[in-house]
Amino acid sequence: MKRPSPTAQERTFAENEIIVSKTDVKDRITYVNDVFCKVGLYDEADVLGQLHSVVRHPDMPRAIFHLLWQRIQAGQEIFAYVKNLAKNGDYYWVLAHVTPSHDLQGRLEGYHSNRRVPARQALVDIEPLYRRLCDIEERHPDRKQGMHAALEAIESDLKARHLDYDRYVLGLAAIGR
Known part of the structure; x- marks a missing residue:
């Protein structure tokens, strides 16, 4: 699927809606719900079998995905603010909760993500941080070094704030709720 050029138009969804997707262990999409399709302007057929990065907005720092x-991959859950890319190039912010999924024998079979509307006030902190991280990444000719x-x-x-990543993100999630 050809990635669209990003626009400056934001898409939103209701606070009572949850965007859901599931992937296999190689991050290929195996399931999306109707909210995923509605907000991202995708048909299910557009994304099933695609890498989940199909919705990755170029404003997202690689460091956050790392x-x-x-x-x-260590078997732990994570919460993260993510700027996603819709099929037409619009963007939408989410507070993602990503967890590993296991089969009945306990073997890893993929990943599950629920995404909610982020508190707008949290984005006041996140957006400049992500811009700064992207700037740092771009200053290095080697992507991995960046x-x-x-x-x-x-x-x-985070160390200067006496926080770890989880406390930082969950603290922001509590803002405006």
Whole structure:
């Protein structure tokens, strides 16, 4: 699927709606709910079998996805603010809760994500942080070095605030609720 050029138009969804998707262990989409399709302007056929990164907005720092993958591949859940890309290039913000999924024998079979409307006030903190992390990543000619420099920056910021990543994100999630 061809990725659209991002627009400056934001899409929203209701606070009582939850965007749901599931992937296999290689991050290929195996399930999406109607809210996923409605908000992202996708038909189910557009995304099933595609890598979940099909909805990754270019404004998202690679460092945040690195943290996410580190956590879920270690069998842990994670909450993260994510800016997603709709099929037409519009964007939408979510507070994502991503967890590993296991079969009846306890083997990892994929990942499950529920996404809710983020508190608008939380985005006041997140948007400039993500811009700064993207700037750090872009300053390095090597993508991996850039990502690691951005990871160091966020870890340093959180340490200065006496927070770990989870307490930071969940603290922001409580804002405006």
